[in-house]
Amino acid sequence: MAFLFGCAAITVITTAGIVLVLGSETIHFFRATGESILEFICGTQLEPEAVPPRFGILPLIWGTMLIAIGSSLIALPIGLLSAIYLSEYAPRKLRAVLKPTLELLAGIPTIVYGYLALLLVTPALKGILEPIGLQVETFNALSACIVVGVMIIPMVSSLSEDVLSAVPRGLREAAYGLGATKFEVSTRIVLPAGLSGVVSSFILAISRAIGETMAVVLAAGLRPQLTFNPLTSIETMTAYIVGVTSGEASAGSPEYLSLFAVGMALFVITLTLNVISGFVLRRYREVYQ
Amino acid sequence: MSVSETVAAAAAPAGPSPGDPSILTTEQLSVWYGTSLALKEITIAIPRNRITAMIGPSGCGKSTLLRCFNRMNDLVAGARMEGRITFDGDDIAAQGVDAVALRRRIGMVFQKPNPFPKSIYQNVAWGARINGYKGDMDDLVEKSLRRAALWDEVKGKLHRSGLELSGGQQQRLCIARTLAVEPEVILMDEPCSALDPISTARVEDLMDDLKADYTIVIVTHNMQQARRVSDMTACMMLDEASNGNTQRTGIVVEFSPTEILFTKPNDPRTEAYITGRIG
Numbered sequence: 091m092a093f094l095f096g097c098a099a100i101t102v103i104t105t106a107g108i109v110l111v112l113g114s115e116t117i118h119f120f121r122a123t124g125e126s127i128l129e130f131i132c133g134t135q136l137e138p139e140a141v142p143p144r145f146g147i148l149p150l151i152w153g154t155m156l157i158a159i160g161s162s163l164i165a166l167p168i169g170l171l172s173a174i175y176l177s178e179y180a181p182r183k184l185r186a187v188l189k190p191t192l193e194l195l196a197g198i199p200t201i202v203y204g205y206l207a208l209l210l211v212t213p214a215l216k217g218i219l220e221p222i223g224l225q226v227e228t229f230n231a232l233s234a235c236i237v238v239g240v241m242i243i244p245m246v247s248s249l250s251e252d253v254l255s256a257v258p259r260g261l262r263e264a265a266y267g268l269g270a271t272k273f274e275v276s277t278r279i280v281l282p283a284g285l286s287g288v289v290s291s292f293i294l295a296i297s298r299a300i301g302e303t304m305a306v307v308l309a310a311g312l313r314p315q316l317t318f319n320p321l322t323s324i325e326t327m328t329a330y331i332v333g334v335t336s337g338e339a340s341a342g343s344p345e346y347l348s349l350f351a352v353g354m355a356l357f358v359i360t361l362t363l364n365v366i367s368g369f370v371l372r373r374y375r376e377v378y379q
Numbered sequence: 380m381s382v383s384e385t386v387a388a389a390a391a392p393a394g395p396s397p398g399d400p401s402i403l404t405t406e407q408l409s410v411w412y413g414t415s416l417a418l419k420e421i422t423i424a425i426p427r428n429r430i431t432a433m434i435g436p437s438g439c440g441k442s443t444l445l446r447c448f449n450r451m452n453d454l455v456a457g458a459r460m461e462g463r464i465t466f467d468g469d470d471i472a473a474q475g476v477d478a479v480a481l482r483r484r485i486g487m488v489f490q491k492p493n494p495f496p497k498s499i500y501q502n503v504a505w506g507a508r509i510n511g512y513k514g515d516m517d518d519l520v521e522k523s524l525r526r527a528a529l530w531d532e533v534k535g536k537l538h539r540s541g542l543e544l545s546g547g548q549q550q551r552l553c554i555a556r557t558l559a560v561e562p563e564v565i566l567m568d569e570p571c572s573a574l575d576p577i578s579t580a581r582v583e584d585l586m587d588d589l590k591a592d593y594t595i596v597i598v599t600h601n602m603q604q605a606r607r608v609s610d611m612t613a614c615m616m617l618d619e620a621s622n623g624n625t626q627r628t629g630i631v632v633e634f635s636p637t638e639i640l641f642t643k644p645n646d647p648r649t650e651a652y653i654t655g656r657i658g
Contacts, residue, residue: 261493267557
């Protein structure tokens with residue numbers, strides 16, 4: 091009993107410790123630089139090495155959003171359609187092979203996705219887009235979106251498939267008994283019944299895309315800029331953290347402290363998404379018996 | 380309905396469609412699940428505008444037989460049939476027969492009430508809508524709920540979830556949902572087994588009302604219920620040749636007017652079953 095309690099307590103203490111360190115260092119950062127939270131979040135100038143340094147992380151937030159939106163556009167439809175296929179259409183034997191295979195995608199180290207983006211996806215994009223006059227940079231947001239999108243497909247498909255498969259057989263039979271086609275049963279009975287679980291799988295996948303680091307650093311680079319052009323390099327919040335920690339910022343310097351502030355912002359964003367996901371799950375669950 | 384009336388009704392000629400009094404027939408119907416024979420050489424004819432009951436011990440294939448009529452067994456991996464089933468004279472398993480279209484004409488009510496997790500209104504409207512109903516949906520919903528004897532209990536809360544209703548109300552909602560598609564036959568798979576006696580009585584009254592317009596086939600464990608509601612009864616048993624094996628094969632041992640089956644059964648196995656000696 092006591093041992094199990096200890097194990098549970100360790101995770102809670104660790105989490106609390108992380109939040110505490112993030113919080114206190116973030117306060118240090120704002121004291122040391124005299125920045126306001128508003129300037130920090132909405133400022134567009136990110137020049138930590140300038141004199142005086144400027145820490146407007148809006149380009150980082152934007153870069154992060156660009157990756158999250160772009161990868162979602164790929165992963166959510168593909169993931170959901172695969173989930174519907176696996177749960178409603180695939181013959182049992184095929185499903186027994188397909189589902190683990192799809193889940194294997196989740197087991198590939200993210201850095202591998204990063205260099206696949208750099209070595210395969212970006213050259214392919216150049217090959218396709220440059221002949222039609224579009225300039226593709228070596229580091230670009232689009233290839234990062236594509237690989238992160240592929241990376242999070244299994245989160246969507248696997249979690250959604252679990253939810254859809256759990257919809258009681260009786261509901262399907264009721265719908266078939268009324269003369270519904272398989273498509274009508276899948277999209278108008280099974281999907282709505284599992285919708286809250288599907289939405290929360292979406293949110294988990296998006297928060298994974300937001301937190302993704304290595305693949306994005308390798309594919310999209312480290313140039314903070316506010317741009318709508320996905321063919322140029324951008325920098326995300328996680329990439330900034332990598333950039334600073336692998337640079338020469340001395341402990342206690344504003345640049346060093348900014349890591350914690352950016353980390354805190356990231357934590358707030360993903361926490362918010364997780365809370366929304368939990369809320370959606372509870373609020374919109376179509377309760378079935 | 381008294382016993383003598385039941386007999387008279389069973390003997391009367393068929394209502395709206397003279398000619399062939401049978402709406403559904405099976406000829407030498409056998410069904411397999413994988414390699415296991417579940418039904419063996421069933422030949423029966425379901426009369427139009429009558430209530431036909433199927434009784435028999437658990438696992439003797441009553442539900443399997445019922446689910447052949449609307450090809451619900453198509454959804455079960457490994458299920459396969461031999462023999463012939465006709466609906467209005469047409470082979471329902473023939474090439475090119477659309478099971479989806481068939482199920483619009485042969486509705487089904489299940490053992491466990493299974494309303495959709497949607498509003499009462501949507502539950503009734505759903506089937507009609509997917510089948511392209513063009514008329515006034517509010518009218519249809521009201522008419523179907525009235526027909527299922529549920530309207531007065533739900534008219535003020537049509538937009539509440541169907542799952543908030545009691546079990547008996549849910550089952551009548553499922554019947555209303557089936558009626559809204561305007562089928563010709565309603566298959567009922569132990570529709571009262573999850574209900575209390577009062578709800579059961581309401582559903583039985585409802586069946587009696589419905590038989591003027593519909594043909595009803597009901598599977599029931601409850602011999603008293605079969606006796607109360609049905610005009611014809613099929614008594615099913617496990618094939619003795621299959622007893623003791625892992626394979627449980629169902630056969631129809633007797634198919635007679637209900638009154639005869641319960642008073643002067645032709646088959647000793649029927650007599651043993653209805654007197655409680657087997658099953």
